Amino acid sequence: MRDPLPPLPGVQAFEAAARLGSFAAAAAELHLSPAAVSQRVRSVETHLGVPLFERLARSVALTELGRAYLPAVRESLDDLAAATGGLFAPARREQLTVRTQVSYATTWLAPHLHLFRAEHPEIDLRLVSAVWAEALVPGEVDLDIHQGRGAWPGVHAELLHHDDAVVVHGPRHVERFGPVNDVADLADRPRIRVLGFDDVWQRLLPPAPGGPTITVDTTVTALELVAAGDASAVVPERFVRAAVREGRVALALARSFPMRQAHYLLRSHDDPTPSPRARTFLAWLARLDEHVPVLPGDGATT
The missing domain is CATH 3.40.190.290 (D-Maltodextrin-Binding Protein; domain 2)
Incomplete structure (x- = not known):
């Protein structure tokens, strides 16, 4: 049986904040408020039982476990996006x-x-x-x-x-x-x-x-x-x-x-x-x- 996964919205918020270096930038990309991004990331950290970010004054930095977790998260999100687009996206090209x-x-x-x-x-x-x-x-x-x-x-x-x-x-x-x-x-x-x-x-x-x-x-x-x-x-x-x-x-x-x-x-x-x-x-x-x-x-x- 698969172990329980963290909530997908929180995983997306974690990847965006890690890639962009701040909750504010991730919020702009995801069309959310910085508080909402912070809350979603916190839900993942609570699920995993470890912090993924160090909260700084105007930015965030990945913890050691956050850096280790990020490559698998990115690969999984990329695979999910590719599968979703390939199967369900409307055809945009003609042959x-x-x-x-x-x-x-x-x-x-x-x-x-x-x-x-x-x-x-x-x-x-x-x-x-x-x-x-x-x-x-x-x-x-x-x-x-x-x-x-x-x-x-x-x-x-x-x-x-x-x-x-x-x-x-x-x-x-x-x-x-x-x-x-x-x-x-x-x-x-x-x-x-x-x-x-x-x-x-x-x-x-x-x-x-x-x-x-x-x-x-x-x-x-x-x-x-x-x-x-x-x-x-x-x-x-x-x-x-x-x-x-x-x-x-x-x-x-x-x-x-x-x-x-x-x-x-x-x-x-x-x-x-x-x-x-x-x-x-x-x-x-x-x-x-x-x-x-x-x-x-x-x-x-x-």
Whole structure:
């Protein structure tokens, strides 16, 4: 059987007075009078049969037993507060789950998510990335963002971003192969092709065999290969803005090329209306699109 515990109001008053160094300060924190705090502490001391404080003229000091008792009291009150808040406090945060491809999450969202967190600290964002996951599972996510041509079976697709492509090369490309004055200069140079994206390479260069080609399945991989070597790649302009401005890769040509693909918001026909937190995120995405300038018009050079 548990030994009888001292009264909880008195324990709270003891901890506050010990932490703040006076009954008056504890009274202000607990919204009590100093006399009430003193009375509550006295009830604990009576229960324990020992003094916990030395009463001084304008302050209090812990006795040896008071100092020994204080750590256990603090830990117990902290545990009680955490358990109470976790189980009974009203939910103050919301979680938003966004599913999109790895490249969109890594190259477009990641560099700017600190802005969303600053604007909306009450929303916890959960990103679910999948390369080829095109099926929308009802109830699994709040927002489903995919790149394609706008035709997915069983879902409603709403245009989110138009996309153009740019050609980028590695930091040693010009030193090894010479400047790029025209796309034809790239015909016999090594290049990276991103599987599944709109194949702009085929429209930019003749179909005849050219330089060596590496095929990858994400823009993230393509950018890492470009940054680590001297190859070139055609990638969505949105995905490469941060890498170009950081100097990890460079624009080969100061122009962009239209893509047949774009980014769409996918929604189930049975659940056509985004939640309020989802609409908050979409509005932030729209503002981000307006405020982050595109590369070819941002002073980039070849």
